[in-house]
Amino acid sequence: xxxxxxxxxxxxxxxxxxxxxxxxxxxxxxxxxxxxxxxxxxxxxxxxxxxxxxxxxxxxxxxxxxxxxxxxxxxxxxxxx
Amino acid sequence: xxxxxxxxxxxxxxxxxxxxxxxxxxxxxxxxxxxxxxxxxxxxxxxxxxxxxxxxxxxxxxxxxxxxxxxxxxxxxxxxxxxxxxxxxxxxxxxxxxxxxxxxxxxxxxxxxxxxxxxxxxxxxxxxxxxxxxxxxxxxxxxxxxxxxxxxxxxxxxxxxxxxxxxxxxxxxxxxxxxxxxxxxxxxxx
Ligand SMILES: [Fe+2]
Ligand SMILES: [Fe+2]
Numbered sequence: 001x002x003x004x005x006x007x008x009x010x011x012x013x014x015x016x017x018x019x020x021x022x023x024x025x026x027x028x029x030x031x032x033x034x035x036x037x038x039x040x041x042x043x044x045x046x047x048x049x050x051x052x053x054x055x056x057x058x059x060x061x062x063x064x065x066x067x068x069x070x071x072x073x074x075x076x077x078x079x080x081x
Numbered sequence: 082x083x084x085x086x087x088x089x090x091x092x093x094x095x096x097x098x099x100x101x102x103x104x105x106x107x108x109x110x111x112x113x114x115x116x117x118x119x120x121x122x123x124x125x126x127x128x129x130x131x132x133x134x135x136x137x138x139x140x141x142x143x144x145x146x147x148x149x150x151x152x153x154x155x156x157x158x159x160x161x162x163x164x165x166x167x168x169x170x171x172x173x174x175x176x177x178x179x180x181x182x183x184x185x186x187x188x189x190x191x192x193x194x195x196x197x198x199x200x201x202x203x204x205x206x207x208x209x210x211x212x213x214x215x216x217x218x219x220x221x222x223x224x225x226x227x228x229x230x231x232x233x234x235x236x237x238x239x240x241x242x243x244x245x246x247x248x249x250x251x252x253x254x255x256x257x258x259x260x261x262x263x264x265x266x267x268x269x270x271x
Contacts (some may be wrong), residue, residue, distance in 0.1 A: 024193050036159045037105075043113045043166045054166040065211065 003025055004076070008069045011049050015042055025066035032065075084269060087262035089190070092199070094255060096136035097150035099206075102178070103129035105140045109171065117223075118168070121216045128209040139202040161250070162243035169221065169228045170236055176217045179242040180250065184212050185255075194262045194270030 013023035016032040023078075033039050042052045046068070054076040063067050082090075095242065106126035127135050140147055158178070165171045186203045221233055 036164050037108055037165050040159075040166075040171060041108065044109075044112045044168055044171065047167050053169075056163050056166045056170065059166045 005069050005073055006015060007044075008050065009065070010073050011046065012068060015045050016021050023065055024068070025064065027065045027070065029065065030064060050076055082261065084262065085145070086264040087258050087265065088143070088199075089140075089148060089236050090150075091255075092136055092140050092143075092145070092264060094258070095185075096133050096140070098182070099129050099133035099136060102182075103133060105129075106175075112159050113168070115168070118172075118220055118238050121220070125213055125216070128213065132187040132206050132209065135202050135205060139198050142198045143196065158243075158247055161247045162240055167228075167234060169224050171232065171234045172221050172224070174240050176214065176221065176237065177244045179210060179217065181211045181215065181244060183207065186210070189259065191258075192247050192266055194266045 009023070009025075010020060012032070013020045016023055018032075030066075033042055039059070043059055046052060047054065050072050051073050058071065062071055103126060105187045106122060106129055110119065110126045113122055137147060158174070159165075162174060162177075165174050186207055190200060190203050190207075221237075224233060
């Protein structure tokens, strides 16, 4: 579980084009996603990497990097590969 | 506005909306890694860019030039229709777009007296547009096991409603231009 969280965290940092240290868990998603199309790209990237399907109601409710990681871990049964 | 002014506006509008489509699919083509979708989507992106070129070329043949158009249908679409959150929703919104585009071109083609240059351009584009609808429909069908048929159908229905709304709100200018153009052309040729 710790491993998968790290992997998701790394993927989010990669998407944001940031070092892991510059992408803390409390970083607002709005700092990473600045336009509506980037939102689509982010969802597609996470879906592709972790086989997680966001819904149009779930994704907007995720406010921080930490929220996204928890969501993906939970959606993949705590074993995001 | 004269007949030629309306024609210039309409062709500029088509060109602008093909460019907007191409930019949309270009960004998607960059993000999507699923090989079967990536292949068709990249061709789709290239087609839309080609369509923008065909309109540009057609306008030159008609001795007119593209106008700057404020915003395309697609520009307002994502906000109004709801931003797609997964690959299936992206394809569902794409299918809705494409059906709208085909309807617009089909309508224009029916206006009596439409110039051969425009008819040829629309015919060439329509061939691709039919393929766009075909591959996206096929891809959505292949997604039934992953997303469930009901979720896919509900999403398509949601976007269809949004499309009607966006069209009514944002496309008045297009509809008026087309209507006035058709009237003037009828006078011209009738
Ligand atoms: Fe097109
Ligand atoms: Fe198209």
